[in-house]
Amino acid sequence: MTDLIKLRGVQKYYGDYHALRDINLTIRAGEFFSLLGPSGCGKTTLLRVIAGFEGVSNGSVMISDKDMKDVPPNQRPTNMVFQSYAIFPHLTVAENVAFGLRKSKMSKAEKADAVAEALKMVGLDGYGKRAAHALSGGQRQRVALARALILKPKVLLLDEPLSALDKKMREHMQVELIRLQRAVGITFILVTHDQEEALVMSDRIAVMFAGEIGQMDDPETLYRRPKSRRVAEFIGKMNFLPATVTSVGESIGLDIAGFGQTDVPQDQAPEGAKPGEAAIGIRPETLAILFEGETASRHEAPATVDEVVYYGDMTYYDVRVKDVPEPLTIAMKNLIGRPVLEVGAQTRIAWDERAIVVF
Ligand SMILES: Nc1ncnc2c1ncn2[C@@H]1O[C@H](COP(=O)(O)OP(=O)(O)OP(=O)(O)O)[C@@H](O)[C@H]1O
Ligand SMILES: [Mg+2]
Structure with a gap:
C-alpha cells in the first residue's frame, strides 16, 4: 500500500x-x-x-x-x-x-x-x-x-x-x-x-x-x-500486578507478586527494560478458574472467589490470590457442565507467562 x-x-x-x-x-x-x-x-x-x-x-x-x-x-x-x-x-x-x-x-x-x-x-x-x-x-x-x-x-x-x-x-x-x-x-x-x-x-x-x-x-x-x-487500560480490561525484573538478557526474569518467578521473551517487555521495580499486566480471558479435576498446563495458584458477575455466555470472577494486592478478574466461558462458583468458594487459578506484558 x-x-x-x-x-x-x-x-x-x-x-x-x-x-x-x-x-x-x-x-x-x-x-x-x-x-x-x-x-x-x-x-x-x-x-x-x-x-x-x-x-x-x-x-x-x-x-x-x-x-x-x-x-x-x-x-x-x-x-x-x-x-x-x-x-x-x-x-x-x-x-x-x-x-x-x-x-x-x-x-x-x-x-x-x-x-x-x-x-x-x-x-x-x-x-x-x-x-x-x-x-x-x-x-x-x-x-x-x-x-x-x-x-x-x-x-x-x-x-x-x-x-x-x-x-x-x-x-x-x-x-x-x-x-x-x-x-x-x-x-x-x-x-x-x-x-x-x-x-x-x-x-x-x-x-x-x-x-x-x-x-x-x-x-x-x-x-x-x-x-x-x-493503552492497556483503555483497550479492554487488564489485571495489573506488582513485579520485580530480576534479570535482563535473552529473556526477562520476573518475580511477580503472588505468582512467583518466571521468565518471558524480550518482546513481552518494553525496549531497554532494566532490573528493578515493574508491573505486569494479564488479560482476564488468559487466566482461568480450575474446576474439579482440572490441572494447569503452565502454572497455578490457590484463590478465593470475591465477586461473581454472570453474563449468560460468560461469567466474570474477581478472585483473591495470596500476596496479590488487588483482586484479579477472570473471564470464563459458561461451557456445558461447568458450574458457576459462589462468592467465598476456594478454588485454584491457572496462569500462563506467555500472556504477560511487562510495563
Ligand atoms: N474551537 C475551539 N476552541 C477552543 N478549544 C477547542 C476548540 N475545539 C476544541 N477545543 C478543545 O480541544 C480539545 C480537543 O477537542 P476535540 O473536539 O478534538 O476532542 P475529541 O477527542 O473529538 O472529543 P469528543 O470525543 O468529546 O468528541 C478539547 O479540550 C476541546 O475543548
Ligand atoms: Mg469529537
Missing part, C-alpha cells in the same frame, strides 16, 4: 490550549484507519486538520505528497461526515444526497445517476423519493454517507458516525461500513471513543490521549502488546 496522508510534527493551539502535541502519522491508501481516545483528547481536531477546516500551528499535512498548507477544504481529496450528521429533514433522500453535488457541473441526468449509484452503495436503493424525516437513525446515517461518497473522495473522514445508534444497529452498520470500504477502496479515517468498534473495524488504530498518540498498531498488536498501562 502506498502512503497517502503524512502528518509531521503537527501542533495545534486554540489560544493557550495545546490541543495537538507533535502528531506524526502516516496513513496508507485504501487503509481503514481509526483514531481512538477518550472525550476531549483531540480526535475531532485531528480530523478537521486533515480536512483543512483547521490550520496547524506547527508541522505539516501532506496528502499524496502535496503540502496542504494553502489548500482549502473543498480542494482537498477528502470529505467529512460530521459528528452530528446534518440531514435536511424537509428534503427527500435523493435531494439530501444530491446536496453533495451542488457545486458540480454535471447535467441533471448525470446527477440523478450519481445519486442512484450512491444510494445503492449504502443499501438505500429505491429510497430516493422518501422524506428524510421519515427515516430511522441508521437510514439517516446512510444518507449522510451517500452524500459524502457521491463526490468519490480519496479519503472519507468519519467523526463518530455510529455513536447515535443503538447497539444492534451500530453493530450492523459497522459490518456495512467495512463492506462498503472494501467495495469502494476509499481510505477511511474513523474517529471513535469505542474501543470495541475500533478493534472490529480497523486495519490500524492510533490511540490518543490529551493531544498525543500513545500507540499506533494493528488491533491484535494493540490488544496483545500494549506499550503502556494507559
Whole structure:
C-alpha cells in the first residue's frame, strides 16, 4: 500500500490550549484507519486538520505528497461526515444526497445517476423519493454517507458516525461500513471513543490521549502488546500486578507478586527494560478458574472467589490470590457442565507467562 496522508510534527493551539502535541502519522491508501481516545483528547481536531477546516500551528499535512498548507477544504481529496450528521429533514433522500453535488457541473441526468449509484452503495436503493424525516437513525446515517461518497473522495473522514445508534444497529452498520470500504477502496479515517468498534473495524488504530498518540498498531498488536498501562487500560480490561525484573538478557526474569518467578521473551517487555521495580499486566480471558479435576498446563495458584458477575455466555470472577494486592478478574466461558462458583468458594487459578506484558 502506498502512503497517502503524512502528518509531521503537527501542533495545534486554540489560544493557550495545546490541543495537538507533535502528531506524526502516516496513513496508507485504501487503509481503514481509526483514531481512538477518550472525550476531549483531540480526535475531532485531528480530523478537521486533515480536512483543512483547521490550520496547524506547527508541522505539516501532506496528502499524496502535496503540502496542504494553502489548500482549502473543498480542494482537498477528502470529505467529512460530521459528528452530528446534518440531514435536511424537509428534503427527500435523493435531494439530501444530491446536496453533495451542488457545486458540480454535471447535467441533471448525470446527477440523478450519481445519486442512484450512491444510494445503492449504502443499501438505500429505491429510497430516493422518501422524506428524510421519515427515516430511522441508521437510514439517516446512510444518507449522510451517500452524500459524502457521491463526490468519490480519496479519503472519507468519519467523526463518530455510529455513536447515535443503538447497539444492534451500530453493530450492523459497522459490518456495512467495512463492506462498503472494501467495495469502494476509499481510505477511511474513523474517529471513535469505542474501543470495541475500533478493534472490529480497523486495519490500524492510533490511540490518543490529551493531544498525543500513545500507540499506533494493528488491533491484535494493540490488544496483545500494549506499550503502556494507559493503552492497556483503555483497550479492554487488564489485571495489573506488582513485579520485580530480576534479570535482563535473552529473556526477562520476573518475580511477580503472588505468582512467583518466571521468565518471558524480550518482546513481552518494553525496549531497554532494566532490573528493578515493574508491573505486569494479564488479560482476564488468559487466566482461568480450575474446576474439579482440572490441572494447569503452565502454572497455578490457590484463590478465593470475591465477586461473581454472570453474563449468560460468560461469567466474570474477581478472585483473591495470596500476596496479590488487588483482586484479579477472570473471564470464563459458561461451557456445558461447568458450574458457576459462589462468592467465598476456594478454588485454584491457572496462569500462563506467555500472556504477560511487562510495563
Ligand atoms: N474551537 C475551539 N476552541 C477552543 N478549544 C477547542 C476548540 N475545539 C476544541 N477545543 C478543545 O480541544 C480539545 C480537543 O477537542 P476535540 O473536539 O478534538 O476532542 P475529541 O477527542 O473529538 O472529543 P469528543 O470525543 O468529546 O468528541 C478539547 O479540550 C476541546 O475543548
Ligand atoms: Mg469529537
